[in-house]
Amino acid sequence: MTSNPTTTPRAALRYTLLRLGLFAASFAVLAVLAYVGVIPEGIGKSNPLWLVALAIVVSAPLSFVLLRRQRDAMAEQIAPRVDKVSDNVKARLAANRDQEDGVA
Numbered sequence: 001m002t003s004n005p006t007t008t009p010r011a012a013l014r015y016t017l018l019r020l021g022l023f024a025a026s027f028a029v030l031a032v033l034a035y036v037g038v039i040p041e042g043i044g045k046s047n048p049l050w051l052v053a054l055a056i057v058v059s060a061p062l063s064f065v066l067l068r069r070q071r072d073a074m075a076e077q078i079a080p081r082v083d084k085v086s087d088n089v090k091a092r093l094a095a096n097r098d099q100e101d102g103v104a
Contacts, residue, residue: 011074022063027055
């Protein structure tokens with residue numbers, strides 16, 4: 001593990017929980033705005049789906065900006081594992097390629 005203070009053993013969990021929290025907060029704010037009539041409530045019975053879709057659209061760019069440090073910490077934590085798996089896959093592919101060359 002690196003000495004970066006933002007890197008924690010549970011960086012992916014923390015990032016995921018913060019993303020969910022940001023989505024929930026966006027949904028709550030949009031629900032209140034729809035209730036008071038600032039934004040349309042939806043068409044017919046589509047109110048919950050409309051608010052969920054709108055909350056996704058609003059929370060995605062917010063999380064991109066607000067959760068940059070947590071996303072970087074998660075990437076730092078995951079990168080060595082991804083590299084290890086990638087190296088294993090490359091080694092298996094090379095071994096299979098060698099076997100195919102021997103058969104032909």
